[in-house]
Amino acid sequence: MSNFASTLIQWHGEHGRSGLPWQGQKDPYRVWLSEIMLQQTQVSTVKDRYIEFINRFPTVDDLANASADDVMALWAGLGYYTRARNLHTCAKIIVEKFAGKFPQQAEELCQLPGIGMSTAAAIASFCFGEKISILDANVKRLLARYYGVEQDIKKTTAHQDLWEKAQHIVPKQAVDMPIYTQALMDFGATVCTPKNPHCTSCVFQKKCIAFRENKVKDIPLRVKKATIKTVQSEMLFIVAKDHALFELRPAKGIWGGLWSFPESAWQDSPHQNIQPLQLSMDDFINLPKQLLKSSYAKARLLAPRKHVFTHRNLYFQIRILTIEQPLELPKDQFAWVKIDACEHLGLPTPIRQFIKDYLQI
Ligand code: SF4
Structure with a gap:
């Protein structure tokens, strides 16, 4: 040996x-x-x-x-x-x-x-x-x-x-x-x-x-890491009675294959002084805009939450839309799930945390 x-x-x-x-x-x-x-x-x-x-x-x-x-x-x-x-x-x-x-x-x-x-x-x-x-x-x-x-x-x-x-x-x-x-x-x-x-x-x-050779601090060679970007998005927490709408994220990419809230595209932001995004229903391309337009205008916008990825900081603002009845949407991409029973879904950590906080309000 x-x-x-x-x-x-x-x-x-x-x-x-x-x-x-x-x-x-x-x-x-x-x-x-x-x-x-x-x-x-x-x-x-x-x-x-x-x-x-x-x-x-x-x-x-x-x-x-x-x-x-x-x-x-x-x-x-x-x-x-x-x-x-x-x-x-x-x-x-x-x-x-x-x-x-x-x-x-x-x-x-x-x-x-x-x-x-x-x-x-x-x-x-x-x-x-x-x-x-x-x-x-x-x-x-x-x-x-x-x-x-x-x-x-x-x-x-x-x-x-x-x-x-x-x-x-x-x-x-x-x-x-x-x-x-x-x-x-x-x-x-x-x-x-x-x-x-x-x-x-x-x-x-x-x-x-x-x-x-007194090189322990120098080996392995440390290569400077890429700078961390800051991005922002808005997510819609659409509630119909005691159910909320979840959207399946594409298999590839961040949180791929998990269920999350419908989300606008990520936008680059300055590192400091995060301001609310000025968006409209047009920024949620997979949802029926006409049906949700008036609820969107009346919806409550929460302060941005921060989630840290390895190379990015994401600030996401959640808008709470309340509607009368669940909308008919393609079942392979959307799901209406009872809010206090969504544990079985694969959810990204910050979404899981938001729901916990929401249920405690
Ligand atoms: S701990 Fe690692 S660096 Fe230090 S003497 Fe042992 S092998 Fe070398």
Whole structure:
């Protein structure tokens, strides 16, 4: 076994994380689910949501047979909704094309929707003992520091270089792969952290090039992030008795595949001094303008609410329209749902929060 692998496995025996619900799993469905959930989401958030998901869909067949609405509703709040759509599509493929059994090789796994090479490697090494390294963001950072890789690790050449290095140090015995993979994950997440890594107590201190050359702060290279834009929109909360109107958002784009309120197009805004938008029913292209024109004019406009995305701040103002009866609208795009019973819908977090606030008024 490489020195790196044996040192890491030894470290894990004494200091690895424990108590995470997906640890020690050999079931590829569960490993896959945890890997997808952990992409761009904190462990503390994923813990409970993972258990909820497993309780609701204990097997890949259960997930494949679920409706898209049920899957999106369960995913709501975790963000990056393409993950949920891919999860659902991928489950169907595994059931239909692979008779419910996950392929065992990373090369095959990464052909499936939403499964990148690192996730494929995690499934193949944890569940099938394939001698292949993961290379998620934590592992890339650790190896970039350990080997002193000073280029931007997002660039293809540096990425390829790290893959080769990662592959070079995997244990020789397939039987060691699950523990090694878990140790890599734990070490990147708890010791070689992005800020203030624990170098003084690190088992790799003597070999780590970044530490030896006093470059830990400079590796990985920080590339300036794009500036955050501010955008504004208006949403219509159309209420008929105790029902509200929801519109299904297109599959691609922000909150894709979730139910939300009819919304105007996003407009760029100054970062400060957000002013109410001056809109009319003409800005809600999918709704019958004539039928709603007079209600719109009389509607109550609430103060803008803010929602923060990774690269954008959205200020959305909600206009509450009250009408006598639900309107007839295409059922594949719109739904009238009882306001206090819309929990089953996949709703974006700020819409869910607004409804909670509304019901408490
Ligand atoms: S010495 Fe510091 S930078 Fe190097 S591997 Fe250890 S924690 Fe990471």
